[in-house]
Amino acid sequence: MANWTDCLNFGISIAKQASEVVLSAFQQHKEVKLKSSPADLVTETDQRVEKILISAIRNRYPQHRFIGEESVAAGERLELTDSPTWIIDPIDGTVNFVHRFPFVAISIAFTFNKQIQFGIVYSCVEDKLFYAQRGGGAFLNGEPLYVSGQQDISRCVVVTEIGAERDDVALSTTTSNICRLLKLPVHGVRALGTAAVDMCQVATGGADAYYHIGMHCWDIAASAIIVQEAGGVVMDTDGSEFDMMSRRVIAASSATVADRIAQVIQAFPCCRDDEDNCRCGATGVN
Ligand SMILES: O=P(O)(O)O[C@H]1[C@H](O)[C@@H](O)[C@H](O)[C@@H](O)[C@@H]1O
Numbered sequence: 668m669a670n671w672t673d674c675l676n677f678g679i680s681i682a683k684q685a686s687e688v689v690l691s692a693f694q695q696h697k698e699v700k701l702k703s704s705p706a707d708l709v710t711e712t713d714q715r716v717e718k719i720l721i722s723a724i725r726n727r728y729p730q731h732r733f734i735g736e737e738s739v740a741a742g743e744r745l746e747l748t749d750s751p752t753w754i755i756d757p758i759d760g761t762v763n764f765v766h767r768f769p770f771v772a773i774s775i776a777f778t779f780n781k782q783i784q785f786g787i788v789y790s791c792v793e794d795k796l797f798y799a800q801r802g803g804g805a806f807l808n809g810e811p812l813y814v815s816g817q818q819d820i821s822r823c824v825v826v827t828e829i830g831a832e833r834d835d836v837a838l839s840t841t842t843s844n845i846c847r848l849l850k851l852p853v854h855g856v857r858a859l860g861t862a863a864v865d866m867c868q869v870a871t872g873g874a875d876a877y878y879h880i881g882m883h884c885w886d887i888a889a890s891a892i893i894v895q896e897a898g899g900v901v902m903d904t905d906g907s908e909f910d911m912m913s914r915r916v917i918a919a920s921s922a923t924v925a926d927r928i929a930q931v932i933q934a935f936p937c938c939r940d941d942e943d944n945c946r947c948g949a950t951g952v953n
Pocket residue numbers: 707708736756758759760761762828829830831832860861862863881882886
């Protein structure tokens with residue numbers, strides 16, 4: 668059984684180093700480019716942080732492979748193999764970063780044999796380091812994390828996102844899902860603007876569930892294992908097993924709450940991340 672602890676520790680150290688780049692740019696003016704929609708932004712800092720992370724990892728682990736949000740956006744093929752693979756979102760919450768809304772994270776997941784072995788989500792402005800290794804528990808700044816265990820949907824705070832998809836079908840599905848949950852009722856619905864930090868709230872017990880349709884593997888792969896190792900449940904919105912490439916996810920404090928949300932919400936169609944002609948994450952931005 669391979670032990671990836673050295674990779675995890677290296678990942679944490681480079682996430683903290685890279686966050687210095689994010690924080691030094693946070694208050695500065697940013698040049699913004701558009702990707703898949705007018706709400707899907709990228710800055711030079713996103714691209715620079717991804718290059719810093721990948722070159723540092725490649726230098727230490729030359730045989731490892733990468734799936735990086737901005738590399739895919741620049742046209743690199745997205746292919747998950749059995750090889751050790753780093754799945755990187757250099758800035759999760761780029762809209763927040765551009766607007767100086769203080770929830771931006773570096774998200775790094777690591778897979779082997781296509782199974783997530785560890786995840787790191789570093790919320791830079793908050794200085795909150797979430798991480799988990801398979802079988803080793805979940806932590807926030809070194810303290811163990813546990814989900815709320817809530818079983819009653821009417822006592823839940825649910826986190827979701829109004830993503831970058833702004834076509835009529837996505838918007839009507841997204842808003843009707845929120846209305847259906849509010850009518851159950853749930854205690855509240857929240858959105859921080861970063862899928863990774865949203866989902867980590869479930870691991871802390873501060874939220875009881877998170878769901879999203881349309882995000883990408885790099886948005887949620889790290890936080891998925893953090894929720895699982897905190898005792899939570901992660902699955903597809905249709906109730907099937909979690910599939911990080913499907914662009915649909917429910918993370919919850921319990922299977923009861925996850926199943927209830929799967930009954931209530933609907934998904935809009937979007938191509939899989941690993942679909943060859945899926946151009947949702949890539950727009951040839953250089
Ligand atoms: O900020 P990025 O890395 O682009 O990720 C966001 C994604 O683009 C949005 O569609 C989602 O709604 C956010 O939750 C992601 O964090």
